[in-house]
Every structure is written in structure tokens, then in C-alpha cells.
Amino acid sequence: MAILVTRRMTKRFGGLVAIRALDLEVEERAIHSVIGPNGAGKTTLFNCVTGFYRPDEGEIWFAGQRVDGLRPDEIAHLGIARTYQNIRLFANMTALENVLVGLHMHLRSTWVGAVLASPAVRREERWAHAEARRLLEFVGLAGRGDLLARNLPYGEQRKLELARALATRPKLLLLDEPTAGMNPAETAEMIQFIRRLRDELGITILLIEHHMRVVMTISDRVTVLDYGEKISEGTPEQVQNDPRVIEAYLGTRKVKAEALG
Amino acid sequence: MWRVGLVFGAVASFVSLAGLVEALHGRWVVDGVLSTGQVLLLAIPMASGWTAARRSSGSLAARVGAGLVAGATVGLCVGLLVWLRSQVDLRGMFVNASPALFQLLSGGRPPQAAWPAAVAAGGVMGLVGAAGACAPARVTRPLLVGASAALSLALFQELVLLVLQPESLAPVRDWLFVAGGGPTAQGMAAVLTLSAALAALRHASRGRAGRLALPPRAQRMAWSVVGVLLLAALPVAGGPFLAQVLVIVGLYTLMGLGLNLEVGLAGLLDLGFVAFFAIGAYTVGLLTSVGEHGIAHWSFWAAVPVAVLVSLIAGVILGIPVLGIRGDYLAIATLGFGEIVRLLVLSDALRPWLGGSQGVLAIPKPVLAGFEFSGPQHLYYLTVVASAVVAYVAWRLQDSRLGRAWMAIREDEDVAEALGINLVSVKLLAYGLGAAFAGVGGAIFAVMVGSVFPHSFQLLISIQVLALIIVGGMGSIPGVMVGSAVLIGLPELLREFGEFRFLVYGAVLVAMMLLRPEGLLPAAAQRRELRAVEEEPVELARAAVGAATEGGG
Ligand SMILES: Nc1ncnc2c1ncn2[C@@H]1O[C@H](COP(=O)(O)OP(=O)(O)OP(=O)(O)O)[C@@H](O)[C@H]1O
Ligand SMILES: [Mg+2]
Numbered sequence: 001m002a003i004l005v006t007r008r009m010t011k012r013f014g015g016l017v018a019i020r021a022l023d024l025e026v027e028e029r030a031i032h033s034v035i036g037p038n039g040a041g042k043t044t045l046f047n048c049v050t051g052f053y054r055p056d057e058g059e060i061w062f063a064g065q066r067v068d069g070l071r072p073d074e075i076a077h078l079g080i081a082r083t084y085q086n087i088r089l090f091a092n093m094t095a096l097e098n099v100l101v102g103l104h105m106h107l108r109s110t111w112v113g114a115v116l117a118s119p120a121v122r123r124e125e126r127w128a129h130a131e132a133r134r135l136l137e138f139v140g141l142a143g144r145g146d147l148l149a150r151n152l153p154y155g156e157q158r159k160l161e162l163a164r165a166l167a168t169r170p171k172l173l174l175l176d177e178p179t180a181g182m183n184p185a186e187t188a189e190m191i192q193f194i195r196r197l198r199d200e201l202g203i204t205i206l207l208i209e210h211h212m213r214v215v216m217t218i219s220d221r222v223t224v225l226d227y228g229e230k231i232s233e234g235t236p237e238q239v240q241n242d243p244r245v246i247e248a249y250l251g252t253r254k255v256k257a258e259a260l261g
Numbered sequence: 262m263w264r265v266g267l268v269f270g271a272v273a274s275f276v277s278l279a280g281l282v283e284a285l286h287g288r289w290v291v292d293g294v295l296s297t298g299q300v301l302l303l304a305i306p307m308a309s310g311w312t313a314a315r316r317s318s319g320s321l322a323a324r325v326g327a328g329l330v331a332g333a334t335v336g337l338c339v340g341l342l343v344w345l346r347s348q349v350d351l352r353g354m355f356v357n358a359s360p361a362l363f364q365l366l367s368g369g370r371p372p373q374a375a376w377p378a379a380v381a382a383g384g385v386m387g388l389v390g391a392a393g394a395c396a397p398a399r400v401t402r403p404l405l406v407g408a409s410a411a412l413s414l415a416l417f418q419e420l421v422l423l424v425l426q427p428e429s430l431a432p433v434r435d436w437l438f439v440a441g442g443g444p445t446a447q448g449m450a451a452v453l454t455l456s457a458a459l460a461a462l463r464h465a466s467r468g469r470a471g472r473l474a475l476p477p478r479a480q481r482m483a484w485s486v487v488g489v490l491l492l493a494a495l496p497v498a499g500g501p502f503l504a505q506v507l508v509i510v511g512l513y514t515l516m517g518l519g520l521n522l523e524v525g526l527a528g529l530l531d532l533g534f535v536a537f538f539a540i541g542a543y544t545v546g547l548l549t550s551v552g553e554h555g556i557a558h559w560s561f562w563a564a565v566p567v568a569v570l571v572s573l574i575a576g577v578i579l580g581i582p583v584l585g586i587r588g589d590y591l592a593i594a595t596l597g598f599g600e601i602v603r604l605l606v607l608s609d610a611l612r613p614w615l616g617g618s619q620g621v622l623a624i625p626k627p628v629l630a631g632f633e634f635s636g637p638q639h640l641y642y643l644t645v646v647a648s649a650v651v652a653y654v655a656w657r658l659q660d661s662r663l664g665r666a667w668m669a670i671r672e673d674e675d676v677a678e679a680l681g682i683n684l685v686s687v688k689l690l691a692y693g694l695g696a697a698f699a700g701v702g703g704a705i706f707a708v709m710v711g712s713v714f715p716h717s718f719q720l721l722i723s724i725q726v727l728a729l730i731i732v733g734g735m736g737s738i739p740g741v742m743v744g745s746a747v748l749i750g751l752p753e754l755l756r757e758f759g760e761f762r763f764l765v766y767g768a769v770l771v772a773m774m775l776l777r778p779e780g781l782l783p784a785a786a787q788r789r790e791l792r793a794v795e796e797e798p799v800e801l802a803r804a805a806v807g808a809a810t811e812g813g814g
Binding site: 050051052071072073075076077081082084088089090091092093097100101102104105107109110111114115117121125128164167168 | 654657658660661662663664665666668669672673675676677678679680681682683684690694
């Protein structure tokens with residue numbers, strides 16, 4: 001069953017059509033990749049799904065509920081989380097605090113309870129700290145919780161962003177170029193990690209990725225965007241052999257990252 | 262290095278022409294020998310020499326030479342100023358360029374003969390500064406502490422004299438101070454050597470294991486007890502004047518704690534903050550006044566919760582229209598709110614209720630179980646208790662779910678929202694609770710003055726509160742207290758600084774931005790981080806063990 005569906009979704013910026021009448025279906029528990037040249041509209045798609053932008057036309061459905069027009073926090077509550085192309089951490093908070101913010105919507109305590117330090121609040125805070133540490137460990141940041149996010153090395157910042165997104169316990173996780181700037185060993189590790197998210201936690205993954213080898217190894221399904229339009233869709237093999245895709249990548253525009261391979 | 266000297270020379274000329282040196286000249290460091298004004302003048306070439314020696318990277322001789330030149334350049338600048346004044350009338354432009362000032366600058370010499378002496382004195386002070394920069398901390402630190410202690414005694418001599426007033430302390434007083442004058446040479450020397458010796462001892466014993474027998478927890482307890490006793494004793498020892506100053510510091514602390522929620526934690530700039538202070542004050546005024554504008558004749562204790570609630574609601578009401586405004590625009594919008602409140606209470610339309618520019622008069626002092634909080638010494642305790650309660654609330658809030666959400670929207674509003682944080686409720690809570698804190702301050706202010714009128718609630722107060730947060734360290738609760746002590750308390754205590762208050766403010770703010778942009782006592786996160794870095798090896802080792810024993814996840 002499709003967990004995320006867009007119907008003829010269009011997003012314009014002034015005269016520019018960033019996404020044109022996009023029909024997309026993401027199956028539950030799939031790893032679904034979105035690829036396309038620079039400026040194809042991939043990040044814009046994420047921004048529409050998470051409520052940062054409101055589509056100009058069309059509909060977005062998530063888990064049987066219409067979500068376009070909802071606020072980002074409402075969409076988060078329904079179970080969509082994301083990471084960002086250019087990492088966006090809470091730079092002056094510690095790694096642990098970043099994850100705790102991710103847990104925000106699963107905590108109940110009010111400010112009155114916090115001031116009075118009621119037993120319920122104290123219990124919840126203890127649980128939240130333990131949970132946050134567990135998540136840090138899960139992404140491989142054990143023992144790094146007390147460092148400020150901005151002082152973590154790049155690779156660890158990516159992991160922290162993942163931990164924070166996972167803290168919201170999403171059903172659908174949107175990953176915007178999670179392997180950007182990583183070396184082959186780190187990339188392989190990330191592929192393994194994304195698989196685990198799906199296999200162990202049952203999270204559906206929608207992935208923007210430029211490394212074609214990554215896309216081809218882990219995707220169940222691939223959607224190709226070009227100038228905001230879907231030009232191809234199918235299994236990795238089908239997409240790889242689609243002449244329109246090859247043209248879009250090898251055509252007039254420069255190929256980002258690596259060629260199809 | 263001569264460029265460093267020129268900068269400091271300009272500073273020396275400026276503080277002289279602005280009148281600060283002369284104002285400080287009225288206060289002795291050693292009676293009849295050295296004044297604080299002279300100390301300031303001598304400190305500038307010393308700082309110049311220190312900076313130059315710090316910057317130059319050559320041999321020891323080169324660094325000392327740089328200090329000498331930098332110090333002498335300052336002297337030359339002052340000498341030139343003296344000579345210039347003998348040629349043209351500076352008073353037309355600088356009202357403070359008085360004969361007395363130049364008498365001081367030239368050391369009583371004729372203008373032509375003044376500059377060699379000034380250069381020589383500057384050079385010597387430059388050398389001292391350079392020596393300070395080259396010497397190890399084990400030597401300079403105690404000297405610096407000693408000098409600071411001596412200077413503090415000179416600056417706060419009125420206070421010290423107040424404390425020493427009882428007849429039983431007369432011998433100490435007479436030994437430390439010339440009757441009716443400044444400190445004695447022997448007293449100053451004793452204070453300097455004693456504090457320097459203590460600092461040296463402390464420095465020497467640092468790093469030695471088992472230095473203090475008490476465990477950290479007990480140490481903290483001991484310090485808290487000392488702190489509480491000190492807080493309790495201060496107004497008794499220091500008299501009503503000190504108590505009054507401390508009450509004002511307390512009121513600014515209350516406002517600072519409130520604005521700190523908005524600006525420091527949630528990152529929501531607010532330049533109209535004084536409005537909530539005013540609303541708290543007016544609410545208490547109207548509810549308790551026995552004058553013509555009083556509406557209820559309530560007791561102070563019944564009025565305070567209402568004042569806090571009204572301020573909170575006012576904060577939320579301000580918050581609603583500015584919810585969607587970010588950054589610089591927010592500053593302007595909130596600025597407007599502060600002025601609107603002030604103009605409303607001033608307005609003729611509301612005069613029948615709020616008293617217009619006359620304000621609400623005849624606000625009685627609080628009475629608790631028959632005890633009246635009449636003077637500043639009584640109100641001081643009220644303020645301390647209120648500040649402690651509010652600081653506790655602020656501390657609980659900042660480490661809570663809400664506090665983390667505030668920090669998150671300060672760091673990145675969009676990301677915070679995408680993590681499920683409702684921006685509307687979180688922001689309105691920041692405005693409301695911040696305003697409520699200021700309302701507590703306003704309530705105490707109303708009974709302290711005994712009347713409230715619009716003139717007390719100028720934009721300047723909002724700016725001062727913001728400044729003290731910045732100086733103390735954004736988002737830091739102890740920082741708020743230190744900030745208000747430094748920016749509000751010190752200028753009140755040092756009467757010479759009264760008219761130079763904003764000069765000093767400007768200098769302090771610029772110096773802070775350059776030297777310590779995170780503030781005097783930066784927020785907890787940074788200190789946690791520092792601690793974490795120190796403990797890192799242990800932490801990492803523990804992490805490695807953890808990873809080896811469990812599979813994770
Ligand atoms: N907020 C915005 N305002 C105006 N134009 C925008 C905005 N966001 C994106 N665009 C434009 O929309 C188009 C699609 O941008 P988008 O960021 O979605 O591309 P992308 O596929 O993610 O590219 P890349 O691979 O470089 O990340 C681009 O032409 C971009 O300039
Ligand atoms: Mg993109």
C-alpha cells in the first residue's frame with residue numbers, strides 16, 4: 001500500500017515551475033529514491049511534503065490523510081521526519097539536547113510541572129535522557145552527547161541529524177543526500193544504516209541521492225525528475241536503461257557527481 | 262607598536278577631555294599621594310605596553326622594547342595635548358578641558374617642559390606593562406589581584422568606611438584611613454601585599470592533588486551558605502544607601518531574568534520590555550493605592566499575583582501580532598509596543614484612571630504579619646527572595662522540555678517546527694513568562710517608590726536590560742545577576758561615574774564584544790561542553806567499552 005501519494009502536485013516560484021504536476025506513490029516500507037540533475041526540484045518536493053512550502057496545485061496524501069496545507073509541526077506529528085541537504089543542526093546545543101528536541105512531541109510535561117519538578121516530570125526527563133542516549137548510540141555517537149553540535153566533525157553531524165529525526169519516531173523518513181561529502185567507506189556504512197532503518201524499524205525511506213552506485217544498490221524504486229517533471233520511474237534497472245534518463249543526465253547539462261553506472 | 266601607542270594615546274586624551282580623569286582625581290588611592298584619576302592615567306600607557314609586548318613575537322628584548330615605545334607614545338600624545346592647550350583654547354570645544362585637568366596632566370610643569378616628563382613616565386609605565394606581559398602568570402597574577410584589591414578599596418572607600426563606622430572598629434578605621442580623607446599608605450600597602458600573598462598561595466597550591474579536603478558537593482554547600490550569609494548581612498553592614506543600590510540591582514535582575522527567557526533562550530529580540538515592568542507596577546499601584554486612583558485597597562501580597570498575571574497576559578498579547586516577524590523587524594515592532602504602553606498611560610483619555618503624567622500616588626508599603634517593609638533595607642530582603650524564586654523558576658524552565666524548545670527555535674525555527682514544535686504556543690509562552698518575571702520587578706518597584714508614573718518607564722530601561730544580558734552572557738542565569746551588578750550596581754556606587762555612565766557602558770560593551778563575546782558567565786551549554794572536552798578521554802573509553810559489549814540499538 002502507498003504511504004505517501006502526491007497527485008498532480010505543482011510548485012511554482014514566480015515564473016519558475018519547480019515541480020510540475022507530479023504524481024508520486026511511495027510504497028510502505030520501501031526505499032524509494034528520487035534522482036535528477038541539479039535544480040530538478042528534488043529538495044522542493046521534500047519541502048512540499050514536510051509543509052515548508054504549500055503546493056500551488058494538486059494534493060499530498062500521507063497514510064490516508066490529506067496533508068498539503070497542514071503546518072510542518074502537524075505533519076511531523078503524523079509521522080514524517082527529514083534531514084537536510086546542508087546539515088541544519090541546533091548548532092549551539094549539545095548533541096544530546098538536539099536529540100531531546102526530536103523527542104519533544106513524545107513528551108507530555110508542561111512548564112508548570114517542570115517548575116514544580118513533579119515526580120511525573122522527573123520520571124519523564126530521566127526516560128527522555130536515556131532514550132536520547134540510546135538513539136545517539138544507535139547512530140554511532142555514543143559518548144558524544146555532551147559536545148556542542150557545531151563542534152562535531154562533519155560525518156558525525158550527519159549522524160546526529162539522523163538521530164534527531166529518528167527521535168520523532170517517523171513512519172516516513174526523507175533523506176536529502178545523506179552521503180554527500182562522505183568517503184567510500186562512510187558511504188558504505190550509511191547504506192547499511194539506511195537498510196537497517198527499514199528492516200529493523202520498519203521506516204519507509206524517501207531518498208534524494210546523487211551517488212548512482214548508492215541509488216542502484218539500495219533502492220526498491222527510483223523516480224527521476226528533470227526540470228520539475230517526472231521523466232522516468234521504475235526499478236533501478238528499468239530507470240538505468242531508460243533513454244530519457246540517459247539524455248537528461250548526459251545531455252546539455254553537466255553531470256553532477258558521477259555518471260550513471 | 263607605536264600604532265598601539267597611538268590608539269592608547271587617543272584613549273588617554275579622550276578620557277581626559279571627557280572629564281573622567283578629573284572626576285576620578287577627587288578620590289585618593291593613597292591620601293595626598295595618588296588619586297584614582299592618576300591611576301587611570303598611568304594604567305593607559307601600561308596597558309599600551311602590555312598590548313604591544315603581547316603582539317610582538319620577537320625576542321624578550323624586542324618585546325620589552327615594543328612595550329617601551331608603545332608606552333612612551335602614549336606619553337607623547339598626552340604631552341602634545343598639554344602643549345596644544347597652551348597654544349589654542351580647547352575649552353570652546355571640550356568643556357571639561359579645565360585648568361585643573363592640565364595641572365594634573367602636566368604635573369605642574371610649564372607646557373614646554375611637560376612633554377619630556379610625560380614621555381618618560383609613559384615609557385616607564387610601558388616597560389612595566391611589557392614586563393607584565395613577559396613575566397609568568399605565577400608572578401603577574403598575584404600582583405594583578407593585589408592591585409585590583411587595592412583599587413577596589415579606593416573606589417569603594419565610602420562603603421568600607423560605612424562598614425567600619427561602629428566605635429569598636431575605630432582602630433582599624435584609623436589605621437586604614439586618614440581622618441576625613443582617603444586610605445593611608447600603610448593601609449594600602451597592607452591590603453595590596455595581603456591579597457597578593459593570598460593569590461600567590463592559591464596559585465602555588467593549584468594542581469596539587471587533595472588540595473581541599475572537602476568533596477565538591479560539600480564545597481558547593483559551603484559556598485552557598487557563605488553566599489546566603491553575605492547576602493543577608495550586606496544591607497545591615499552597608500546601610501540604607503547600599504541596600505537601595507542592591508534593590509535596584511535586584512529589580513534589573515528580575516527584568517533581566519525575564520528578558521533572558523525571550524532573547525537569551527528563545528532568541529526573540531524585545532526592545533519594549535519595560536512595558537511589562539510598567540504594567541506590573543501600575544497593577545500593584547492601582548490595586549493597593551490609598552490615594553485617589555486606588556480602586557481596591559488590596560494588600561500588596563494579594564496584588565502581586567494579579568500583577569504577575571496581568572503582565573503575563575500583556576506579554577501574550579504583544580506576542581500575537583509579532584509571531585510571524587523575525588530578526589531585525591522584531592526589534593522595531595517590540596520597540597513600538599514599549600512606547601505604546603508608555604504613551605497610553607500618559608494619555609489624557611486614560612488620565613481619570615491612570616493619573617496621566619502624575620501617575621498613581623500613595624502606594625502603601627507591604628506589611629507582613631504586622632511587620633512593615635518600610636525602608637530599602639527591608640525591601641532588599643523582599644527583592645532578594647523574589648529574585649531567588651524567579652531565578653529558580655527560570656532555571657527549572659531552561660532545563661525543561663519547554664526550555665529546549667525555546668533554544669531550538671532560537672537556533673533554527675524551521676527545523677524546530679519540522680520536529681513537531683508548535684511555534685505559536687512556544688513563542689507565546691516565552692513572551693508571557695518573560696513578561697511575568699518583569700511584572701514581579703514592577704510590583705516591587707511600585708512599593709519601593711510609593712508611586713508610579715510614566716516617566717519611570719523609559720526606553721532606556723529596555724536597552725539597559727538588554728545590555729546587561731549581553732554583558733552577563735546570553736542565556737545564562739548567573740550572567741544576568743553579574744551583568745546587572747556590573748552595569749547597574751557599579752555605576753550607582755561609583756558616584757564619579759554617574760555622568761559617564763553611558764561612556765562606560767559603551768566602553769564595556771565594545772570591550773566585551775572584542776575580548777569575551779560570549780559574556781562574563783556564558784550559558785550552561787558552553788560550560789558543559791568545556792567540561793566534556795576535559796573529560797573526553799574517559800568518556801570515549803567508556804563509549805568504546807559500551808560498543809564492544811553491546812551491539813547497539
Ligand atoms: N525558495 C525558493 N525560491 C525561489 N526559487 C527556488 C526556491 N527553492 C528552490 N527554488 C528553485 O527551484 C528549483 C528546484 O530547486 P531544488 O532545490 O528543489 O533543486 P534540487 O533538485 O534539490 O537540486 P540540487 O541537486 O542542487 O539540490 C531551482 O531552480 C531553484 O533555484
Ligand atoms: Mg536539493
